[in-house]
Amino acid sequence: MKGLVIKNTGSWYLVKTEDGRCIECKIKGNFRLKGIRSTNPVAVGDYVQIILNQEGTAFISEIEDRRNYIIRRASNLSKQSHIIASNLDQCMLIVTVNYPETSTTFIDRFLATAEAYRIPVKLIFNKIDAYDEDDLHYLDSLIHLYTTIGYPCFKVSATQGTGIDLLKSELCDRITLLSGHSGVGKSTLINAILPDASARTGEISAAHNKGMHTTTFSEMFALEGGGYLIDTPGIKGFGTFDMEEEEIGHYFPEIFKISAECRYGNCTHRHEPGCAVRQAVEEHYISESRYQSYLSMLEDKEEGKYRTGY
Numbered sequence: 001m002k003g004l005v006i007k008n009t010g011s012w013y014l015v016k017t018e019d020g021r022c023i024e025c026k027i028k029g030n031f032r033l034k035g036i037r038s039t040n041p042v043a044v045g046d047y048v049q050i051i052l053n054q055e056g057t058a059f060i061s062e063i064e065d066r067r068n069y070i071i072r073r074a075s076n077l078s079k080q081s082h083i084i085a086s087n088l089d090q091c092m093l094i095v096t097v098n099y100p101e102t103s104t105t106f107i108d109r110f111l112a113t114a115e116a117y118r119i120p121v122k123l124i125f126n127k128i129d130a131y132d133e134d135d136l137h138y139l140d141s142l143i144h145l146y147t148t149i150g151y152p153c154f155k156v157s158a159t160q161g162t163g164i165d166l167l168k169s170e171l172c173d174r175i176t177l178l179s180g181h182s183g184v185g186k187s188t189l190i191n192a193i194l195p196d197a198s199a200r201t202g203e204i205s206a207a208h209n210k211g212m213h214t215t216t217f218s219e220m221f222a223l224e225g226g227g228y229l230i231d232t233p234g235i236k237g238f239g240t241f242d243m244e245e246e247e248i249g250h251y252f253p254e255i256f257k258i259s260a261e262c263r264y265g266n267c268t269h270r271h272e273p274g275c276a277v278r279q280a281v282e283e284h285y286i287s288e289s290r291y292q293s294y295l296s297m298l299e300d301k302e303e304g305k306y307r308t309g310y
């Protein structure tokens with residue numbers, strides 16, 4: 001029987017079958033991702049084959065190939081990774097320009113990593129009810145910047161309910177991962193979208209307290225109109241994987257586009273002569289903040305910090 005893994009507690013998985021039942025499953029056999037040592041062989045979002053036993057227990061016997069997945073290293077030194085979720089249609093990054101301020105470096109690192117994973121991102125600017133004129137001006141300039149690069153932007157207020165209907169239509173029939181750093185209003189937004197989510201979130205935390213302190217597991221919430229929302233409690237961003245220096249620029253779409261005109265094919269857009277990217281920054285075709293984010297990722301790479309995520 002085929003099903004979708006909607007919850008992972010670390011010791012068992014909840015699988016929603018095609019006929020609409022939710023079945024608790026264990027895994028059987030040895031599932032390995034090529035090239036990755038993972039702490040969880042099966043992830044939320046996986047399509048699996050399950051086998052029901054006569055005693056009423058069930059196990060996962062097969063995982064279908066993943067369209068994509070995002071991972072996070074268990075720790076900086078560890079080679080083990082944790083698969084956060086798989087088969088995502090999109091990520092929504094929740095951002096606030098104030099209370100607290102989300103830095104453009106944080107946004108850009110998230111976007112670049114999602115590009116590397118080939119997952120489209122939409123930016124959700126929350127708390128628009130709380131901004132003064134300066135904040136709103138800055139908000140509009142960010143929206144202009146990111147929309148121009150190709151990332152759809154939405155303005156919402158989770159507490160006032162502004163923009164929530166449009167957001168719901170963007171979520172419809174898709175599998176969406178919600179992300180954002182602490183305090184941006186992720187829980188409030190989830191509650192505005194899914195009125196019964198708070199009860200279920202309580203349920204996961206209870207499961208966690210039974211000894212799972214180091215790893216947080218994801219869960220999918222079914223949306224009223226179809227589709228799923230994935231919350232990743234405790235995960236503020238996802239880890240980058242080993243990107244080559246020349247590769248980092250590929251994940252900044254506007255930098256990548258212009259880099260075709262650089263004199264050298266392996267240009268890192270720092271000090272090389274004939275660099276079209278640096279020229280574009282000087283002429284304001286590429287934003288200074290995006291370029292700085294790009295440089296900061298290069299620096300991490302040089303310092304061997306790229307495994308930490310952010």
Ligand SMILES: Nc1nc2c(ncn2[C@@H]2O[C@H](COP(=O)(O)OP(=O)(O)OP(=O)(O)O)[C@@H](O)[C@H]2O)c(=O)[nH]1
Nearest residue numbers: 126127130157158159181182183184185186187188
């Ligand atoms: N003014 C205003 N405040 C909001 C809005 N959304 C959330 N908040 C407030 O921001 C604070 C943080 O909201 P949470 O939903 O707990 O934020 P979170 O992102 O889940 O934070 P963590 O639990 O730390 O991950 C709370 O005091 C919310 O009431 C909004 O749209 N406008």
Ligand SMILES: [Zn+2]
Nearest residue numbers: 262267269275
């Ligand atoms: Zn260059």
